Amino acid sequence: MNSDKPTVVDQYAKDVRAKMDLRSDVYDLGKAYEAASNCPEKSAESLYLLGLFQYTGTCTKADADAAKASFTKSADAGYEPASIVLEEMATNPPFLQANLMAQRFKAEQCDPEACKALFQIYDTGKYADGRKADVKKDHVEAVRLYTPCALQGDHDAQNTIGFMYLMGKGVKKDSDLALKFLKQAAEGGVAQAAHRIAVMYDQGQCYVDQDLDKAVQWYQRAADMGYAESQFQLAGILMMEDSKYYDASRAIKYLSAAADGGQVEAQHQLGMAYAFGSNGVRRSVPKARKYLEASCKGGYDQAMVDYANLCFEGQALPRDMATAAKWFVEAAKHYNGMAQYALGCMYGNGYYFEQDNAEAAKWFQEAAEGGEPNAQYALACFYYEGRGIEKDDKKAIAWFNESAEQGHPGAMCFVAMFMITGNGMDQDIPTGLGMLKKVAASGYPEAQFYLGKLYYEGEFVEKDLAYAKKMLTLAARQGDPDAQDMLERVKSEL
Numbered sequence: 001m002n003s004d005k006p007t008v009v010d011q012y013a014k015d016v017r018a019k020m021d022l023r024s025d026v027y028d029l030g031k032a033y034e035a036a037s038n039c040p041e042k043s044a045e046s047l048y049l050l051g052l053f054q055y056t057g058t059c060t061k062a063d064a065d066a067a068k069a070s071f072t073k074s075a076d077a078g079y080e081p082a083s084i085v086l087e088e089m090a091t092n093p094p095f096l097q098a099n100l101m102a103q104r105f106k107a108e109q110c111d112p113e114a115c116k117a118l119f120q121i122y123d124t125g126k127y128a129d130g131r132k133a134d135v136k137k138d139h140v141e142a143v144r145l146y147t148p149c150a151l152q153g154d155h156d157a158q159n160t161i162g163f164m165y166l167m168g169k170g171v172k173k174d175s176d177l178a179l180k181f182l183k184q185a186a187e188g189g190v191a192q193a194a195h196r197i198a199v200m201y202d203q204g205q206c207y208v209d210q211d212l213d214k215a216v217q218w219y220q221r222a223a224d225m226g227y228a229e230s231q232f233q234l235a236g237i238l239m240m241e242d243s244k245y246y247d248a249s250r251a252i253k254y255l256s257a258a259a260d261g262g263q264v265e266a267q268h269q270l271g272m273a274y275a276f277g278s279n280g281v282r283r284s285v286p287k288a289r290k291y292l293e294a295s296c297k298g299g300y301d302q303a304m305v306d307y308a309n310l311c312f313e314g315q316a317l318p319r320d321m322a323t324a325a326k327w328f329v330e331a332a333k334h335y336n337g338m339a340q341y342a343l344g345c346m347y348g349n350g351y352y353f354e355q356d357n358a359e360a361a362k363w364f365q366e367a368a369e370g371g372e373p374n375a376q377y378a379l380a381c382f383y384y385e386g387r388g389i390e391k392d393d394k395k396a397i398a399w400f401n402e403s404a405e406q407g408h409p410g411a412m413c414f415v416a417m418f419m420i421t422g423n424g425m426d427q428d429i430p431t432g433l434g435m436l437k438k439v440a441a442s443g444y445p446e447a448q449f450y451l452g453k454l455y456y457e458g459e460f461v462e463k464d465l466a467y468a469k470k471m472l473t474l475a476a477r478q479g480d481p482d483a484q485d486m487l488e489r490v491k492s493e494l
Contacts, residue, residue, distance in 0.1 A: 013045035020049065020109050023152060029109075033059035044077035051082065052105045064089075084141055088134070096134050110148050112157070119146040119160065123169070139170030150181055155188030163196055166206050175206040186218075191227035194218050198230060212237070216245060223254055228261030235266065239279065248280045259291055267295035268303035275316040285317060296327055304331035305338050312342070312351075321352040332363070337372030340364075344378060348388070357388025368399060376403035377411045384414075397424045409444040412436075417450055420460050429460055440471065448475035449483040456490055465494050 016039070018024050019032035033053045039046035051070035054063050068089060074082035085104070089097055106114035120126075121133035122142035143164050149157035162181030165174045178200070185193035198218035204210035216237060222230035231254040237243075238251035252273075258266035270281075271291030277283030292310075295303035304327040310317040312324035325346065331339030340363045347353050348360035361382050367375030380399035383392045397418060403411030412435055418425050419432030433454075439447035452472035455464040469490045475483035 010045075012039045012043040013049070016046050016049050017108075022109050022111060030059050041073065042077060044074045044079035044082070047071075047074035047077070048079050048082040048085070049108060051085070052101065052108060055101050056105045058105065064094075081141060081144065084135075084138060087136070092134050100134055107145050110152065112149050112154055115146050115149045116156070118142070139164070141170075143170035150184075153184075153188075155185045155190050155193075158182070158188070159185035159190045159193040159196070162193060166196060166200060168206075173206050175200075175208050178206055186221065189225070191222045191225035191230070194222035194225065195227050195230045195233075198222060198233070202233070212245075223257070226257075226261065228258045228263040228266070231255070231258035231261065232263045232266040252280050259294070262294075262298065264295045264298035264300035264303065267291045267298065268300055268306065271295060271303070272306060275310055288317060296330070299334075301331050301334050301336045301339075304328070304334075305336060305342070308339070308342065325352045332366070335366075335370060337367040337370045337375060340367035340370070341372050341375040341378070344375060348378075357382070359388075361388035368402070371406075373403045373406035373408040373411070376400075376406070377408045380411065380414070393424055409439045409442065410446060412439045413444070413446045413450055416447075420454065433461065440474075443474075443478075445475040445478040445480045445483065448472070448478075449480050449486075452483060452490070453486060456486060465490055469494065 012035070016032050016035045018026055019028050019035060021027060032049075036046050036050035036053060039050065041047075047070050051067040051074065052058075053060055054070060055067035056062065068086070071082045071086050071089075075086055085101070088100060092100065103114050103118060107118050117128070119142045120128055121135055122138045122145065125133050125135070125137035127133050143161065146157050147161055150161040158181040162178050162185060164170055165178035165181065167173070171177075179197065182193040182197050182200075186197065195218070198215045198221075200206060200208055201211045201218065202215035216234070219230045219234040219237070223234045235251045235253075235255035235258060237245050238247045238254065240246055252270075255266050255270050255273075259270045268291070269279075271288050271294075273279045273281045274284045274291065275288035288310075292303055292307040296307055308324040308327040308331070311320040311327075313319070325343075328339045328342045328346070332343055344360045344363035344367065345351070346360075347356045347363065349355065353359070361379065364375045364379040364382060368379045376399045380396045380403060381387070382389050383396035383399065385391070397415075400411045400414045400418070404415045416432040416435040416439070417423070419428045419435070421427070436447050436451055436454075440451050448471045452468045452470075452475060454461050454468075455471070456468035457463070469487065472483045472487040472490060476487050
């Protein structure tokens with residue numbers, strides 16, 4: 001093959017594009033059309049551009065069939081954008097395709113608005129307003145259409161294309177190009193670009209070495225430009241007590257700025273700080289409510305659960321069951337297991353809602369199936385007792401096991417006792433005792449009571465009143481009434 005041919009072909013396309021470029025000194029669509037019309041058959045890119053002239057009727061009569069023929073030749077020669085256009089022409093209604101092609105023709109002239117709009121729909125498959133676009137997602141095409149704007153100094157485009165190289169979307173990951181474009185954007189005042197560089201160094205993205213010093217420099221730069229996410233991240237670093245960056249007053253300054261800028265995690269953290277008077281801020285119920293409410297309304301589940309808990313407990317904040325119920329319900333809609341568990345407890349005990357065991361069981365089931373260990377334990381108890389749900393020992397034991405495997409002390413007590421007694425599972429006294437003693441050693445009163453009971457009665461282990469007294473005393477001190485009653489009997493026997 002003649003090695004000069006690709007250079008000639010590329011030069012043809014380059015010449016056509018130069019005359020199509022709105023920012024070029026030689027911009028002339030008439031001459032661009034003429035050059036495209038006279039391009040060699042192997043100039044696939046020029047044939048694609050010729051098809052755009054023919055389809056849109058620019059400098060020539062609109063002719064969709066002629067355009068299709070040009071696109072087909074281009075696609076056959078391996079130019080992917082032509083293949084994309086042909087597929088769209090085959091699937092889109094003519095009026096939709098006409099609008100899309102008009103936009104594409106503008107983009108190929110390096111019109112920044114058209115490039116940005118087409119990047120959006122090819123990158124996400126959606127229009128800016130969220131509607132499904134009339135194209136298939138294609139990151140490669142998105143990058144191709146928007147890169148010329150970045151090369152010409154469009155700072156928003158530089159930020160976007162730099163991010164694409166950072167993440168490897170539509171192009172291979174390339175730290176050098178990512179940094180090049182992002183730094184250009186940051187120099188142009190795009191705070192998000194500075195933040196992306198900071199994250200790059202903070203997390204070691206795109207093959208760069210983690211470097212917290214550089215990350216802090218870029219977080220600082222973006223934070224000072226008012227970028228809330230960088231303000232939040234910088235605040236977190238400044239709160240690292242055992243580090244050289246520790247500066248509590250500056251941390252609160254940036255955390256407050258991020259919260260006021262709408263960063264929901266910052267609002268949550270600042271609200272909790274005001275609720276308890278921690279991290280260098282004075283306790284303030286109004287400010288705690290203000291920031292926690294904002295974080296909740298911003299959709300942050302952890303804020304919903306924490307705010308609801310504070311309102312339910314009535315200690316750091318005044319008790320407010322209506323607000324607690326509201327945010328537990330909202331978080332539960334987002335499948336938050338803690339919120340679902342809390343609603344189960346509220347229905348089960350008649351807090352705020354009318355007492356309803358069936359409704360409680362429903363919420364425990366939701367949370368348990370999502371892996372929440374407290375809910376698994378509660379659901380197991382409901383199955384074991386037949387409370388709000390049909391009694392089922394097998395399901396009870398299964399859920400006790402699920403919860404115990406996650407370290408729930410109450411569930412571990414039940415499973416241990418099942419093993420010791422052989423109730424519902426194979427008897428294994430040594431393993432059961434080992435589990436029970438482990439839980440008791442952590443200070444859990446129910447385990448202490450069961451051990452005291454076992455060694456007092458002496459049915460499954462050798463009777464030991466002294467050890468029984470010790471365990472029952474520990475449980476009784478924590479307010480276990482059954483332990484207190486049994487302790488009196490042990491004392492009388494001793």
